Amino acid sequence: MKMKFKVLLLSGLCLSLLPVGAAMAAGEAKPFPQHTTYTAGTIKPSNVTQTTMDNAVKSKWTTWKTNYLKPAGTGKYYVKYNSAGETVSEAHGYGMLLAVMMAGADVSAQTYFDGLYRYFREHPSAINANLMAWKQNSSFQNIEGEDSATDGDMDIAYSLLLAHRQWGSAGAINYLAEAKKVINAIMQSDVNQTRWTLRLGDWATSGNWGSATRPSDFMLNHMKAFKAATGDAKWDNVTNQTYAIINSIFANNSSTTGLMPDFVIYQNNAFVPAPANFLESGNDGSYYYNSCRTPWRIATDYLISGDNRALNQLNKLNSWIKTKTSNNANNIMDGYTLSGTTVGGYNSGAFYAPFGVSAMTSSANQSWLNSIWTKTAGSASEGYYEDSIKLFSMLVMSSNWWTY
Template identity: 35%
Template structure:
């Protein structure tokens, strides 16, 4: 299965295509500039990394396992809290040992490995996942803040240098094996999903550790990234966009729980519109194009028209599976189930009910039998293996309704007993396990 598509050409046109393939960008196809700031350097937010103060350990305001904020809706697995916490701790320790690496070209920098690639060290989505995991696991891992700051050091040392004006607050979407930025790797463009998670993690870090000590003002860094995404990745009506093709929108960028946090942090009504627009688009996909299954595609096109449609292929990741529930959309139940249990917004319960209800029927309640992807009519793409990256996010989708209790328990047990440390799949298991165990919280 081809999990991700990354173009390897360094030409200007291919760089724009690579950006869309990772779901980033904004501003139209002519928005290609070159602000070579930070390429191959150790700069962090315009300041040498060597001049930052060392990270400060603790105190942790929201240590793992404390469950200070009860979920407002939904259900949890039937397992005891202590049992679930133990499973998450084991998974985290295994993930950290395999995933985290030093960045040779960034002093003090850390990165989440991009699998077993010998060409690329990391991608921005992985960096976002790592920062979320680190801030959530403080209290179990005494080195969580140091890890978080190491990841942030790399993020700020490798800005999206091709994006005018606001690129310094966004991350170059792919780094070479030594951690450098080059036109042949990420090209200095951002990927929205990575920056969305980075901004959310920064807001969480402000709650966890405060912004008055250590090397970073987490709150200000978060607001700077949020505003940069508003300028580059968003339309005024709340629609996310891709740079090469601004009418293309990736459904897994509809991180509605993050949008709520951004609204609280900035007071900007754009993020309310982003939630409404995300629901409008997903409801159309489920109602018009998958009425019997409640599925949604990886990408939607013609979002600037009255009639958006699933991508026929060749617009987002530039593959023919863009109109399927596949390697991007598989993350959606994690995002929307998490939002529902913490916000109580019934729209996302309804969306997940349709989707999870179909998947439960399709696999007979046995998560190991979930297909690696589905066409919108419900036909399976591949059943030759148990896809961890598809099974993990379904945990959060099944949390929205008591009728899924048996399925949720099955999914929890399978993920807890079949955790992988392979990139992308491991993060798509670990973060949903944190959510399902009751350990997610908002800034």
């Protein structure tokens, strides 16, 4: 393996040679801002400077951590996701990802990250102890079942990989070893290895639950990192099947919109939108409060890797939403059927911000992207879920997302 080195100079004297990314006094190997170079031909907002975008992300992070990142006893942190002081593993994964990505801009980032890690380890799933129990109350007790949710598990694993790149694994926590434990547990318990689909969680192993999957869990960039870190080629099966499901739903159920449903089931030898009230609401087969994240999750893999297997779906999605809203981001509503009928009535940041990420795929969307950036950066706080999705979308839009 070829190794690059940094030369440290003081008063003209060479003090040491360190591998790039080795632990240094400042601590971060990949400090914010990253200014990642995305796939050729993609775009970012052009109506503001890079510095303005970086500062907007830092401002949103400061507000986010003030509102939602809370102590959970000595040396531990959790993410307060509602007014009752409860949390879920989804929120925990968000907190860990944000902490590692904001390192360099926030001197306490590793303290937050390690505290979140310790909380995660104190709340294992009863089914697979390397996954996280999905929900706790304000007393940090597991509630509503001690089992996992796939999205939280995946973000926690991915954040640990980034922590290895950010701080190295020679400190108090071996981030890489811990990441591999979670990744292997996801493959064991969160993946249906008959169909190579992501389960809803480690509990969803039989009946309709066993064949169901959730497009907001389609973190393709994560899956590729999981394979790179572990060498487990089974992740290729999951990645390939995930892209196949996206394109099957697009071809058969949303060819005029490119929208993904909240849940997908396997029925009559095909993957189809779930029926109403399958798990959460009457909109389980529509583009609703789960799948609103798909323009961010799916487009990010194209921006980072150039994998164009969902590009036709993303292009249709972009053209449809611009037409639907008359190119006005204020007209984006919180819910649509897959054919494009509006089912929501609120202009939620959880819905408009991710469309900024999908808009980055083509220069044809430049003015649309600019308007979504401006709206998102200038938006007031709404709540944990909306504010988290806005911050992640701004990280990507400002070219500050990076990968293992």
